[in-house]
Amino acid sequence: MADVLRRAVRAKGRTVPITDSAPAGRKLGRLGKRGRRGQSHLLFLLPALAYMVAFFGYPVVKNVVMGFQHYTTTTFYTGQAPWVGLANYRAVISSSVFDKALLNTALFTVGSIAGQFLTGLAIALFFRRRFPLNGVMRSLLLLPWLVPLIVSSAVWRWILDQDNGVLNRFLGALYLVQDRPGWLTSTSLALFAVIVVNIWIGIPFNVAILYGGLQDIPEELYEAAALDGATGWRAFRHVTWPLLRPVVSVVLVLGVVYTVKVLDVILGLTNGGPANSTQTIASQSYQLSFQQFDFGQGAALGNILIVISLVFAVLYLRANRRAVEQ
Amino acid sequence: MAQRRAILSRTTPTVALALLAPLSLSACGSSTGLSGGADTLRVMDYYADQPDKGIYAKVLDACGQQNGVTIKREAVAGPSLIPKVLQQASSRTLPDVLMLDNPDLQQIAASGALAPLSDFGLKADGYAKGVVDASTYQGKLYGLQPVTNTLGLFYNKDMLDKAGVKPPTTWAELKSAAKKLTSGKRYGIAFAAPATYEGTWQFLPFMWSNGGDEEDIATPRTARALQLWVDLVKDGSASKSVVSWAQADANDQFAAGNAAMMINGPWQFPILDKKASLHYGVVQIPVPKADGTPVVPLGGETWTVPQTGNAQRQAKAAKVVACLNSDKNQLSLAQQRQTVPTKTALMDRFAAEQPRMKAFTDQVRNARARTGELGKDWPKAATKIYTAIQTALTQGATPAKALKQAQDG
Numbered sequence: 001m002a003d004v005l006r007r008a009v010r011a012k013g014r015t016v017p018i019t020d021s022a023p024a025g026r027k028l029g030r031l032g033k034r035g036r037r038g039q040s041h042l043l044f045l046l047p048a049l050a051y052m053v054a055f056f057g058y059p060v061v062k063n064v065v066m067g068f069q070h071y072t073t074t075t076f077y078t079g080q081a082p083w084v085g086l087a088n089y090r091a092v093i094s095s096s097v098f099d100k101a102l103l104n105t106a107l108f109t110v111g112s113i114a115g116q117f118l119t120g121l122a123i124a125l126f127f128r129r130r131f132p133l134n135g136v137m138r139s140l141l142l143l144p145w146l147v148p149l150i151v152s153s154a155v156w157r158w159i160l161d162q163d164n165g166v167l168n169r170f171l172g173a174l175y176l177v178q179d180r181p182g183w184l185t186s187t188s189l190a191l192f193a194v195i196v197v198n199i200w201i202g203i204p205f206n207v208a209i210l211y212g213g214l215q216d217i218p219e220e221l222y223e224a225a226a227l228d229g230a231t232g233w234r235a236f237r238h239v240t241w242p243l244l245r246p247v248v249s250v251v252l253v254l255g256v257v258y259t260v261k262v263l264d265v266i267l268g269l270t271n272g273g274p275a276n277s278t279q280t281i282a283s284q285s286y287q288l289s290f291q292q293f294d295f296g297q298g299a300a301l302g303n304i305l306i307v308i309s310l311v312f313a314v315l316y317l318r319a320n321r322r323a324v325e326q
Numbered sequence: 327m328a329q330r331r332a333i334l335s336r337t338t339p340t341v342a343l344a345l346l347a348p349l350s351l352s353a354c355g356s357s358t359g360l361s362g363g364a365d366t367l368r369v370m371d372y373y374a375d376q377p378d379k380g381i382y383a384k385v386l387d388a389c390g391q392q393n394g395v396t397i398k399r400e401a402v403a404g405p406s407l408i409p410k411v412l413q414q415a416s417s418r419t420l421p422d423v424l425m426l427d428n429p430d431l432q433q434i435a436a437s438g439a440l441a442p443l444s445d446f447g448l449k450a451d452g453y454a455k456g457v458v459d460a461s462t463y464q465g466k467l468y469g470l471q472p473v474t475n476t477l478g479l480f481y482n483k484d485m486l487d488k489a490g491v492k493p494p495t496t497w498a499e500l501k502s503a504a505k506k507l508t509s510g511k512r513y514g515i516a517f518a519a520p521a522t523y524e525g526t527w528q529f530l531p532f533m534w535s536n537g538g539d540e541e542d543i544a545t546p547r548t549a550r551a552l553q554l555w556v557d558l559v560k561d562g563s564a565s566k567s568v569v570s571w572a573q574a575d576a577n578d579q580f581a582a583g584n585a586a587m588m589i590n591g592p593w594q595f596p597i598l599d600k601k602a603s604l605h606y607g608v609v610q611i612p613v614p615k616a617d618g619t620p621v622v623p624l625g626g627e628t629w630t631v632p633q634t635g636n637a638q639r640q641a642k643a644a645k646v647v648a649c650l651n652s653d654k655n656q657l658s659l660a661q662q663r664q665t666v667p668t669k670t671a672l673m674d675r676f677a678a679e680q681p682r683m684k685a686f687t688d689q690v691r692n693a694r695a696r697t698g699e700l701g702k703d704w705p706k707a708a709t710k711i712y713t714a715i716q717t718a719l720t721q722g723a724t725p726a727k728a729l730k731q732a733q734d735g
Binding site for chain 1: 438522702706717720
């Protein structure tokens with residue numbers, strides 16, 4: 001698939017139609033051969049296409065349709081879902097929670113990505129050096145990835161507990177805070193706390209990909225740069241960063257798509273509270289569908305989220321193509 | 327390609343939701359529920375953990391035997407019961423006997439997936455009114471609930487004795503007792519006010535006892551109930567963390583001695599009893615004024631007969647439901663599971679035999695069902711209630727304002 005794509009791109013780049021160069025007499029035969037090859041290409045594509053249609057196409061289409069229906073528990077039994085046009089969208093957008101959820105989704109995404117990326121990059125750069133136990137420590141970094149999210153959120157809830165949590169005990173012992181801050185119970189801190197936990201969860205992903213990208217930069221370039229006097233920050237600025245950029249854009253865009261829809265962390269830590277201060281579009285959609293049984297409105301919110309993700313997905317594909325071309 | 331796939335799966339968060347939906351289209355015949363005779367009944371419930379799992383296995387098997395059928399039981403985890411029921415409703419593979427959490431019954435009955443129990447000659451005569459309300463949809467009885475539970479005020483006997491405080495019976499007493507019992511690391515009272523239905527459930531005894539109503543929560547009566555909670559948190563008698571605590575967390579605080587009293591239910595007994603040094607008692611939920619009667623919400627699960635299309639098996643299923651609700655089984659389930667029998671005639675005997683269940687049993691007589699008034703619109707109202715609680719407790723909004731804001735959505 002990737003091969004076909006690349007060839008198509010290359011052909012487009014040349015802007016010379018291959019068939020034109022063929023002598024008229026042999027044109028027919030060659031076309032037949034090419035047609036057969038096209039058919040076999042198509043056959044190879046079929047399993048993938050069927051998979052995509054069944055597991056991505058159908059659910060997405062179904063979800064879009066659901067957004068326009070009054071879809072409730074009754075629908076599951078009777079199969080009847082009256083068409084309500086834009087009523088679901090009107091209801092979710094005019095709800096007082098929507099603005100807050102949208103803002104929280106934006107803050108949550110930007111905060112998480114910035115934190116994950118910067119920390120991830122710093123750690124990846126650090127592990128480029130050779131030192132004892134490098135490999136062991138790098139694999140330990142993957143731990144947050146290995147722990148089920150429901151478990152890690154339960155542990156974080158204990159850590160962040162206002163009265164008896166480890167964090168407040170620690171800060172109190174150091175005389176860093178006077179009143180114990182309510183990390184998960186104050187409306188001004190809860191979103192921050194949830195972002196921090198999500199950063200912790202996202203670091204392994206960023207480190208893994210960025211470290212891989214760093215490995216691809218040839219050592220000779222640094223040696224050459226060092227000869228020209230570029231070391232440390234300047235080496236990073238002029239060698240590492242430009243060569244890492246394709247990987248960076250991939251990490252960032254994937255990160256956004258990955259973060260916009262985060263649900264489990266929020267459900268595990270605050271369930272959208274206190275007073276909706278950590279409510280995001282994803283958690284609100286979940287609540288509408290699975291707690292209030294209003295699947296139509298839940299789907300409408302979900303579709304809004306899909307559109308947001310889609311914008312970044314397109315950005316990702318473009319960034320990816322640029323990376324391939326380079 | 328792999329990368330591409332990964333990204334697509336990430337762009338479709340609510341697709342999980344849609345994955346449920348397709349089943350409504352593929353609701354084609356050949357369902358396993360229809361085939362076979364009436365000698366095996368499929369039963370589904372959410373008693374997936376011990377000891378409940380074993381207790382129900384025993385009583386279900388006995389009821390099966392009594393009616394000449396073998397029970398094939400499936401116990402799923404609590405949160406996955408409703409998704410599973412919806413899935414089975416659309417593929418027409420519902421079990422012969424289905425247990426539902428009582429506030430979910432009307433939601434499922436409204437879809438038409440359940441059979442009215444009057445079809446099989448079952449009635450709910452002699453049951454507490456609130457219990458029947460929860461299992462009734464549009465005037466028809468769809469479920470029978472053998473046992474119920476509710477909330478009470480737990481208190482630490484040693485701490486109250488030491489402070490010279492009697493278990494409070496009114497709101498004024500509750501406030502002053504909680505204040506007196508608060509010292510150092512210890513809070514006077516613990517309750518749960520999270521952003522879930524659990525928060526609503528814990529608040530209902532206060533709201534209802536003061537005459538508040540879920541139809542319109544922006545009333546002075548509900549506001550005064552919420553003011554009580556706000557006062558308790560504001561003067562430090564209750565932790566600010568109540569907005570993130572589930573009932574299990576409040577119980578942990580009480581068991582650890584970090585709270586002298588708590589609002590909780592009898593399902594915590596086994597956990598509290600494990601701590602030998604803890605001496606506790608239970609009284610009714612304090613009421614706004616002396617001589618008032620607490621109005622508490624009813625918990626527990628109800629047993630239904632889904633529309634499987636096989637009359638013979640449905641009749642047998644109804645017999646099993648009736649058997650689960652026999653006087654003997656109500657009493658035995660109540661005693662084994664720290665719950666209250668739902669037939670009023672059994673309550674006196676039960677309270678006499680189980681002194682620590684007395685406070686709960688007495689309250690059940692006047693208790694209300696959460697869905698008694700709003701039916702399947704209850705989830706929306708419940709969401710408004712916990713949102714208002716959270717707003718008042720964390721954002722300094724007055725209860726009246728917080729309730730108004732939540733009511734208007």
